[in-house]
Amino acid sequence: MALIVQKYGGTSVANPERIRNLARRVARYKAMGHQIVVVVSAMSGETNRLLNLAKEIMPEPDPRELDMMLSTGEQVTIGLTALALMELGLKAKSYTGSQVKILTDDAFTKARILSIDDHNIKQDLDDGYVVVVAGFQGVDANGNITTLGRGGSDTTGVALAAALKADECQIYTDVDGVYTTDPRLVPEARRLSKITFEEMLELASQGSKVLQIRSVEFAGKYKVKLRVLSSFEDEGDGTLITFEEENNMEQPVISGIAFNRDEAKITVLGVPDKPGIAYQILGPIAEANIDVDMIIQNTGADGTTDFTFTVHKNEMNKALSILRDKVQGHIGAREISGDDKIAKVSIVGVGMRSHVGIASKMFRILAEEGINIQMISTSEIKIAVVIDEKYLELAVRVLHKAFELEEA
Amino acid sequence: MALIVQKYGGTSVANPERIRNLARRVARYKAMGHQIVVVVSAMSGETNRLLNLAKEIMPEPDPRELDMMLSTGEQVTIGLTALALMELGLKAKSYTGSQVKILTDDAFTKARILSIDDHNIKQDLDDGYVVVVAGFQGVDANGNITTLGRGGSDTTGVALAAALKADECQIYTDVDGVYTTDPRLVPEARRLSKITFEEMLELASQGSKVLQIRSVEFAGKYKVKLRVLSSFEDEGDGTLITFEEENNMEQPVISGIAFNRDEAKITVLGVPDKPGIAYQILGPIAEANIDVDMIIQNTGADGTTDFTFTVHKNEMNKALSILRDKVQGHIGAREISGDDKIAKVSIVGVGMRSHVGIASKMFRILAEEGINIQMISTSEIKIAVVIDEKYLELAVRVLHKAFELEEA
Numbered sequence: 001m002a003l004i005v006q007k008y009g010g011t012s013v014a015n016p017e018r019i020r021n022l023a024r025r026v027a028r029y030k031a032m033g034h035q036i037v038v039v040v041s042a043m044s045g046e047t048n049r050l051l052n053l054a055k056e057i058m059p060e061p062d063p064r065e066l067d068m069m070l071s072t073g074e075q076v077t078i079g080l081t082a083l084a085l086m087e088l089g090l091k092a093k094s095y096t097g098s099q100v101k102i103l104t105d106d107a108f109t110k111a112r113i114l115s116i117d118d119h120n121i122k123q124d125l126d127d128g129y130v131v132v133v134a135g136f137q138g139v140d141a142n143g144n145i146t147t148l149g150r151g152g153s154d155t156t157g158v159a160l161a162a163a164l165k166a167d168e169c170q171i172y173t174d175v176d177g178v179y180t181t182d183p184r185l186v187p188e189a190r191r192l193s194k195i196t197f198e199e200m201l202e203l204a205s206q207g208s209k210v211l212q213i214r215s216v217e218f219a220g221k222y223k224v225k226l227r228v229l230s231s232f233e234d235e236g237d238g239t240l241i242t243f244e245e246e247n248n249m250e251q252p253v254i255s256g257i258a259f260n261r262d263e264a265k266i267t268v269l270g271v272p273d274k275p276g277i278a279y280q281i282l283g284p285i286a287e288a289n290i291d292v293d294m295i296i297q298n299t300g301a302d303g304t305t306d307f308t309f310t311v312h313k314n315e316m317n318k319a320l321s322i323l324r325d326k327v328q329g330h331i332g333a334r335e336i337s338g339d340d341k342i343a344k345v346s347i348v349g350v351g352m353r354s355h356v357g358i359a360s361k362m363f364r365i366l367a368e369e370g371i372n373i374q375m376i377s378t379s380e381i382k383i384a385v386v387i388d389e390k391y392l393e394l395a396v397r398v399l400h401k402a403f404e405l406e407e408a
Numbered sequence: 409m410a411l412i413v414q415k416y417g418g419t420s421v422a423n424p425e426r427i428r429n430l431a432r433r434v435a436r437y438k439a440m441g442h443q444i445v446v447v448v449s450a451m452s453g454e455t456n457r458l459l460n461l462a463k464e465i466m467p468e469p470d471p472r473e474l475d476m477m478l479s480t481g482e483q484v485t486i487g488l489t490a491l492a493l494m495e496l497g498l499k500a501k502s503y504t505g506s507q508v509k510i511l512t513d514d515a516f517t518k519a520r521i522l523s524i525d526d527h528n529i530k531q532d533l534d535d536g537y538v539v540v541v542a543g544f545q546g547v548d549a550n551g552n553i554t555t556l557g558r559g560g561s562d563t564t565g566v567a568l569a570a571a572l573k574a575d576e577c578q579i580y581t582d583v584d585g586v587y588t589t590d591p592r593l594v595p596e597a598r599r600l601s602k603i604t605f606e607e608m609l610e611l612a613s614q615g616s617k618v619l620q621i622r623s624v625e626f627a628g629k630y631k632v633k634l635r636v637l638s639s640f641e642d643e644g645d646g647t648l649i650t651f652e653e654e655n656n657m658e659q660p661v662i663s664g665i666a667f668n669r670d671e672a673k674i675t676v677l678g679v680p681d682k683p684g685i686a687y688q689i690l691g692p693i694a695e696a697n698i699d700v701d702m703i704i705q706n707t708g709a710d711g712t713t714d715f716t717f718t719v720h721k722n723e724m725n726k727a728l729s730i731l732r733d734k735v736q737g738h739i740g741a742r743e744i745s746g747d748d749k750i751a752k753v754s755i756v757g758v759g760m761r762s763h764v765g766i767a768s769k770m771f772r773i774l775a776e777e778g779i780n781i782q783m784i785s786t787s788e789i790k791i792a793v794v795i796d797e798k799y800l801e802l803a804v805r806v807l808h809k810a811f812e813l814e815e816a
Contacts (some may be wrong), residue, residue, distance in 0.1 A: 015467050050484065051655060053484070053488065054491060056424045057488050057491045058492070061491055065490045065491050065502055068483060068490075069483070069484050070485035071483075072480035072483045075479075075483075076458065076480050078476065079474065079476040080462065080473075080477065082467050082470070083462060083466040083469055083470060083473050085464060087465060087466045092473075094476055096476075098506075099552075099553075129700040145504075
């Protein structure tokens with residue numbers, strides 16, 4: 001008998017029929033003798049409906065009152081889910097975040113979980129109930145309702161699993177696991193039965209939008225066994241995300257290929273090479289709340305340096321005008337240019353640590369296809385390159401094949 | 409400076425524009441220096457939407473889970489209302505029933521209020537906030553969310569006014585007060601500036617659907633000054649419902665005329681006149697959950713008696729078949745008949761107590777118009793008669809005129 005936390009996102013509870021499906025799955029797990037805690041999101045579309053209603057009244061809604069409203073989305077779903085479980089003859093009981101209670105700080109709309117009281121849930125589980133908990137929400141020390149921000153239901157699931165010392169936290173989503181790369185791009189992409197947390201973090205931050213990064217970090221911190229599964233298929237074991245690098249010997253060298261078409265490259269050419277240049281360039285960008293991803297600085301021979309970084313495509317023009325208006329004259333840069341026809345491709349794998357030559361193999365394979373590399377960035381378990389956008393599909397396909405990631 | 413509780417029903421918060429109207433009214437009261445607590449219902453239609461969603465999953469939804477869901481309707485409205493008040497520059501803060509806390513028993517879907525903690529609200533009012541409270545809901549001793557049943561928001565308003573010792577509880581609705589009779593029937597009907605609780609109870613139970621009877625009883629018990637006002641008009645003082653019979657000398661003899669077209673009359677003829685007959689007839693009716701309104705028994709000369717009572721029109725046939733199947737043979741009744749072409753007309757007024765001849769005046773006026781009286785029932789402040797349905801409008805009009813209830 002195991003204690004399992006199952007988290008279902010908005011598309012898995014989008015309508016009564018899907019909620020009934022969810023209940024049938026829970027009933028099967030219950031029949032195997034497991035204790036089940038279900039965490040649900042709001043029905044898909046509901047959070048946006050409520051947000052728009054609030055904005056109609058107040059364009060920038062007060063965050064406390066917004067949380068008061070948004071938290072109702074999950075509250076409706078827990079009631080419906082408990083009813084669906086009862087309709088199948090199970091004992092079920094729903095809890096809001098406040099009722100649990102999931103104590104958070106008072107940073108409305110992006111609160112952090114401080115502690116979880118597991119007393120009621122454990123009692124109910126021992127009494128044979130399936131416990132249904134509202135994701136995405138908590139309560140602060142003064143009894144105000146808070147929400148955890150977008151994707152917060154994943155965090156609720158993982159945090160509950162940690163607090164209850166659950167055997168596994170299952171995240172049900174509309175894909176059936178984590179793949180070596182996007183199957184829409186490479187039909188031979190293979191579902192990974194296992195992946196480490198670090199790899200998952202790299203894959204997630206590189207654009208594999210399966211899980212909220214924050215919940216993965218949380219799972220790593222509290223050593224929660226996390227599994228990604230499809231809520232639309234009854235078969236399959238999904239992908240297990242482990243915090244131990246087991247069987248490192250048998251681990252493939254790289255686990256997956258991530259890519260991202262949403263970045264643009266900005267280059268500051270001919271900057272006098274002296275201390276403080278990076279801050280002078282990126283300071284005004286950060287002040288404008290523009291997120292920067294890759295950063296590269298190369299020293300030239302003539303006492304000047306070239307400085308390149310990437311931002312989201314939507315923010316390239318804003319970043320360019322900040323640099324031209326406030327920075328260029330100030331630092332004496334020769335030229336500032338932007339390019340939004342780029343793509344980033346990353347290979348990820350803990351196996352890299354114990355293998356040399358992975359980077360050179362990657363570069364060779366791209367060179368053989370005539371693909372020029374514009375930027376390179378590496379971490380211990382990841383090598384990312386920026387290339388011309390038009391070569392993205394080709395690059396992912398040849399790398400996938402060269403590193404032997406295909407379906408067995 | 410007064411402390412005023414204002415309750416707004418579902419039609420008064422049906423959309424953002426109406427919520428903004430509500431906020432503007434509150435702002436005017438605040439500008440006069442008053443402290444304001446606003447109680448709101450769910451946006452009209454929302455409670456039914458949630459109820460239907462629940463029934464789609466479980467035809468007879470578990471009451472605890474249903475309350476979990478239904479309570480979200482008001483929770484959305486309090487957030488929107490607080491936002492609308494802030495948008496006007498006021499300080500505002502919303503509370504769910506649980507947050508207040510409005511402690512109830514655990515009779516889900518029809519809970520009764522046990523106590524109200526006024527601490528947070530008083531603090532906020534003293535700090536200059538408009539406090540917005542979710543109507544219709546509370547929390548039981550175990551932290552479960554409860555609802556008070558249909559019309560429960562009126563009860564929340566009155567209970568809060570009692571707990572806070574408010575100077576007045578204002579109920580905003582889609583009519584601008586209580587009238588001498590239905591203005592759609594008698595254009596000369598006059599809005600009453602004042603009415604006693606007892607009269608209000610009689611008028612409400614007779615079909616003037618302005619206020620929930622339960623909230624009126626509650627107001628009477630705790631001596632809360634209640635005022636009915638229109639949320640669609642900015643002028644007018646509505647109708648004040650008082651618990652003291654002030655200025656009894658100047659009080660008109662009758663205050664209003666209520667009527668009801670929804671009842672049907674059932675007659676049991678030729679019943680042997682012996683003890684226990686009333687129970688033998690009405691017992692099976694009550695067991696079938698059929699509500700009975702008027703009851704009359706007349707003893708005849710031949711040792712038999714005629715027994716007549718009224719039920720809702722929709723239940724006449726059910727009541728008739730119960731009587732014919734289970735009762736008639738058993739008690740030896742000669743005949744059982746039903747008539748759904750009837751109407752009930754009542755005159756109501758505390759002034760009746762100190763005036764004789766009101767009943768005879770009523771009967772004379774009806775007789776002068778050739779209207780036959782089929783049943784009569786009286787209380788200390790009410791005389792109700794059952795007449796042929798087709799004479800209803802005529803009866804109300806001539807009584808309204810004879811008792812001088814017209815617009816001054």
